[in-house]
Amino acid sequence: MSVTAEEKWGSRVLNPFREKAILKYSGKSFVDVGCGNGIYVLEFADKFETLGVDIHSYSTWDQCPHKFHKSDVTSLPFENERVETVLCFEVLEHLSDPVLALKEFYRVCKKNIIITVPNCDLELGMERSRLSYYHYTDETHCNFFTLKTLEELVRQAGFTPVKMELINPIDMAPLLSEIFPGSRRFWSTFIKLFSKKTFNMTCLLVAEK
Numbered sequence: 001m002s003v004t005a006e007e008k009w010g011s012r013v014l015n016p017f018r019e020k021a022i023l024k025y026s027g028k029s030f031v032d033v034g035c036g037n038g039i040y041v042l043e044f045a046d047k048f049e050t051l052g053v054d055i056h057s058y059s060t061w062d063q064c065p066h067k068f069h070k071s072d073v074t075s076l077p078f079e080n081e082r083v084e085t086v087l088c089f090e091v092l093e094h095l096s097d098p099v100l101a102l103k104e105f106y107r108v109c110k111k112n113i114i115i116t117v118p119n120c121d122l123e124l125g126m127e128r129s130r131l132s133y134y135h136y137t138d139e140t141h142c143n144f145f146t147l148k149t150l151e152e153l154v155r156q157a158g159f160t161p162v163k164m165e166l167i168n169p170i171d172m173a174p175l176l177s178e179i180f181p182g183s184r185r186f187w188s189t190f191i192k193l194f195s196k197k198t199f200n201m202t203c204l205l206v207a208e209k
Contacts, residue, residue: 012036014040017167017202018114018167018204022087029082029084030049031051031083032087033086035054039060042060042064045064050067051068052067053070053071053076073088080108081110083108084111085113086112086113087114088101088114089115090117092143093117093118093135095143096142098153102156103158106157112159114204115150118201118203119145120136120144126199145203147166147203151164159207159209160207160209161205162206162208164206167201168201170198170199171188173185
C-alpha cells in the first residue's frame with residue numbers, strides 16, 4: 001500500500017538544531033521550500049514573515065492558507081529577492097538536479113540560505129562494523145552528500161558558505177539495549193555520561209548570497 005505525503009510528512013516536528021539556525025541566521029522573512037506540514041512556517045510566524053512551498057499540500061496549511069503555495073522547487077512562485085532567507089530541509093537529496101534548485105533559491109532570496117541534507121560521510125568505526133545511516137535505505141534519495149560535497153554544490157549556484165556543521169546525533173540506546181542487558185533509558189544515560197563521540201546524521205550549511 002502506497003503512503004501519502006500527508007501520512008509520511010504530516011507529523012513533522014520542530015528540530016532544535018534547525019530552530020537554532022533559523023533564529024541565528026535568518027533574515028526578517030523566509031520561505032521554507034519543501035515545508036511539508038509547514039511547522040516552521042507556522043511556528044515562526046510571530047517572529048518573521050514566513051512562507052511555505054511544497055510539491056504536495058497538507059491539511060495543516062488550512063490554519064494560514066495565504067502563507068502556503070503548492071509548487072515545484074525549481075520554479076518557485078515568487079518574484080526576485082522576495083524573501084531574505086530560503087530554508088530547505090531534507091529536500092536536495094531527492095532532486096535530480098539540485099543545482100537548478102539552488103539557483104532558484106539564489107533568485108528568490110536577498111540574504112542567505114539555510115540548508116540541511118542527510119550526512120553520508122560514514123565514520124571509520126561504522127564502516128568497519130558494516131553499519132550505515134538509515135537514510136541510505138530511502139529509495140527516493142538521488143544524491144548522497146557530505147559537508148564537502150554540499151559546500152561545492154552551493155558554490156556552484158553562486159553562494160558563499162559561512163557556517164557548516166554536523167547535527168542530529170544518532171541514538172545508540174535502542175541498539176545497545178538489544179545487544180546488552182539494560183533498558184533503553186539506562187543506555188541513554190550511560191551514553192550521555194561516558195560517550196567520547198557522537199555520530200551525526202545531518203549536514204547543516206548556511207550560505208550567503
